[in-house]
Amino acid sequence: MAREECKALLDGLNKTTACYHHLVLTVGGSADSQNLRQELQKTRQKAQELAVSTCARLTAVLRDRGLAADERAEFERLWVAFSGCLDLLEADMRRALELGAAFPLHAPRRPLVRTGVAGASSGVAARALSTRSLRLEAEGDFDVADLRELEREVLQVGEMIDNMEMKVNVPRWTVQARQAAGAELLSTVSAGPSSVVSVEERGGGCDPRKALAAIIFGAVLLAAVALAVCVAKLS
Numbered sequence: 723m724a725r726e727e728c729k730a731l732l733d734g735l736n737k738t739t740a741c742y743h744h745l746v747l748t749v750g751g752s753a754d755s756q757n758l759r760q761e762l763q764k765t766r767q768k769a770q771e772l773a774v775s776t777c778a779r780l781t782a783v784l785r786d787r788g789l790a791a792d793e794r795a796e797f798e799r800l801w802v803a804f805s806g807c808l809d810l811l812e813a814d815m816r817r818a819l820e821l822g823a824a825f826p827l828h829a830p831r832r833p834l835v836r837t838g839v840a841g842a843s844s845g846v847a848a849r850a851l852s853t854r855s856l857r858l859e860a861e862g863d864f865d866v867a868d869l870r871e872l873e874r875e876v877l878q879v880g881e882m883i884d885n886m887e888m889k890v891n892v893p894r895w896t897v898q899a900r901q902a903a904g905a906e907l908l909s910t911v912s913a914g915p916s917s918v919v920s921v922e923e924r925g926g927g928c929d930p931r932k933a934l935a936a937i938i939f940g941a942v943l944l945a946a947v948a949l950a951v952c953v954a955k956l957s
Contacts, residue, residue: 725793728779728800732807735772739811742766746818750825759827759865762818763872769811770875776804777886784890801892805883812879819872827865 742765748758783789783797 724783731776732804735807738769739807743814746814749821781889798892815876822869
């Protein structure tokens with residue numbers, strides 16, 4: 723039960739971290755908005771909740787000295803996967819902090835994507851964009867407060883990583899994979915014999931017709947070179 727629970731938590735953390743990664747890539751672009759910043763805030767908070775739960779569950783299991791060797795090996799693999807996922811989350815949070823500071827929502831900024839609109843129409847567009855709802859006016863400092871909160875959360879995630887290494891010592895290079903290298907490729911190859919060319923078929927004898935064609939082509943090429951040399955000497 724503990725292993726299945728840890729796998730479910732880790733799977734949820736992986737999906738949430740991947741979603742957060744894609745959202746971070748749009749900060750500062752043409753799709754950047756207050757709705758995006760709010761979605762980023764909710765996603766990273768959900769990822770941190772899953773990280774705390776996963777860390778507590780794995781730590782409790784791995785610190786159990788009565789754990790069987792095969793069970794410990796499985797939980798150590800989950801621990802390494804969780805540690806790598808947490809490193810990616812921290813890196814994306816730092817990237818979001820840098821991009822959010824470089825492209826604040828509450829201040830005028832140059833867009834990353836130019837539309838090519840210029841001239842008298844730009845004044846009309848500027849007046850249209852300056853019309854903001856009362857809700858956005860009330861939350862004009864949302865990104866400023868969110869950046870301060872994000873900065874604190876980045877430090878918290880870094881402390882979590884440090885505490886993990888102190889509580890449970892699982893060197894990543896000591897954990898062995900359950901499948902051999904390239905096992906996923908072999909599984910796709912074994913899907914059907916019609917799409918596979920065997921080594922014997924590829925390493926068979928040369929086709930006599932292809933060999934004869936190659937010889938004739940080589941002879942014609944040599945004759946053409948010799949004729950060109952003779953013409954050059956005569957001229």
